[in-house]
Amino acid sequence: VLVSFSANAADKALLIGVSNYPGIDDRLPGIDLDLRLMQKTASHLGFAQENVKVLHDKVATAKGIEQAITGWLVEGVHVDDRILVYFSGHGSGIPDQNDDEIDGIDEVLLPYDVRESSSGGAATLINVVDDDSFGSWLAQIPSNNVTVIVDACHSGTVTRSFGMKKQRLGEKVMYSKSYTYD
DSSP states (O other), rough: OOOOOOOTTEEEEEEEEOOOOTTTTOOOTTTTHHHHHHHHHHHTOOOOOGOOOEEGEEEEEEEHHHIIIITTTTOOTTOOEEEEEEESSEEEEESSSOOOTTTSSEEEEEEEEEEEEEEETTEEEESEHHHHHHHHHHOOOSSEEEEEEEEEOOOTTTTTTOOOBBTTOOOOOOEEEOOOOO
């Protein structure tokens, strides 16, 4: 199979993995391997090494993930460039923050700095990447070729709203998702 890409393409891959959560006694020993394999996969797909960014453990914070998506994945990217976003780590659910969930639960990805908390007497998590924010961040990427792969338990519909229309482009944006259930 011959694959050809424009020399000016800003194809980018953001690979995120969290294996060691401080304060959570549930280490994920396979994340290092996941990231190495995804780096090889990105290379086989034609992503240049300098256009592959890896956020692992301590740098895979909620803020770090947001900045990588809304900053690095947006800068220099055009409508036809390919974008790959990969997350491997824990997923969970928290009480719905804006009443848009039928089941009352927002699906979340757990970055390195996730913490337990309470809201209105109910247990919850803070410093998470919730489905609404994740969708909003991804919608800022100017490309129509965004692939999202989530390897996390309980991630459910974390990418469910990606069929939205981008207001700036007025075009339908298609995203794919993949799950590996623990």
